Amino acid sequence: MNLREDLILRHVGEDYIIVEPGQDQIDMSRVYTLNETAAWLWEQLQGKEFQLSDVTNLLLDRYEVDETTAADDAEKLIELFRAQNLLKG
């Protein structure tokens, strides 16, 4: 899978956000807020083809967690990206 290339992660004040242009001129654009871990992963994964195992390994490298917890968190995060339509295709 890939992250969408047309979206930009922004560090605004204390928040990490992604702004999705609303397709309607009148409508509000959607703004997603990412926590620090999600934002860090977004930066690592940008422009790359990746698997669940890549995300798990990234989490294992950065945080002191066991493999089961990392795999679990990785899965949740990918689900979140998918649910918010941040993945390509």
Added chain:
Amino acid sequence: MNDSDTNTVQAGDKASLYYEIANLVMRVLLPPTVNPDKVLPSFRPFLRDTDAGQLVSTVKVNFTALDEDITATKLLSEESLVWGDHFQFRESETYYYTILRAGHGESEWKMRSSKDFSTNEVYAVEQEIHSTTVLAWLLMVTFAQAALPYDTVLIHASVVERAGQGFAFLGKSGTGKSTHSRLWLTNLPDFQLLNDDNPALRIANDNTVWIYGTPWSGKTPCYRDLGVRLQAVVRLTQAKENSFHWKKGKEALITMLPSGSALRWNSGLFAAMTSIFQRVQDRVAVGHLNCLPNAEAAETCYTAIERKQKN
């Protein structure tokens, strides 16, 4: 003013006009039979006699028809706040197309623009060029996109100014932006209207933030060739009592975003606009005013900003 006051440079069969808005130059080429002061009266204060300055966009106006079949191009929108359903916005590999019918007319105006809106051709309806505001509107659409790479965004706002300082009021159509500006002019000393609908916000090279009058001001004829330092941006919401609060970071960005005029279909232009607002929220106070249409609303807003400036 008589016609000879208008500075024109002949280029081929077209007269070249240079309009400077927010320190950015638009070059407009009109057919020689057309008097620019009559066709674009609100642009008169922005006319320059040379092409000095940063050229961002060229618009060539023709009275011929667009010699291209665009029925196969991708339809992006069929509705506009201004033109209702007499409007289409289309896209091909190379161009954007703006198509509209004005008033009761059956004839269509078309504009073909490069993807960054730096080069545009208008195929105008000759008999409607004086009786409608289509050309001025097309130039606004063009400027709003072409200015974005130059840290400049056209915003939907009413703006008052005093002594080189500007205060911008945002809000959905019908919220009372113009009314709130009037309340400042009536109840606070020495304020004047800068623009009532579409001012240009610009971040200068030294990172200071400026707000400029433009040739587009909605129903209020206020076309001032003036830029002032932007002190505050305030979004208005109608309410049963007046209250003011400040917005920071993400909230400040979200407060401004719906009032920017970038096309939602072009992710590059939209990202450029978002980046401008991201920088503005770091440098200019952004607030929200719940308000009634009364003098106390203006005083509440002004006092909050004045207190912030002192801190």
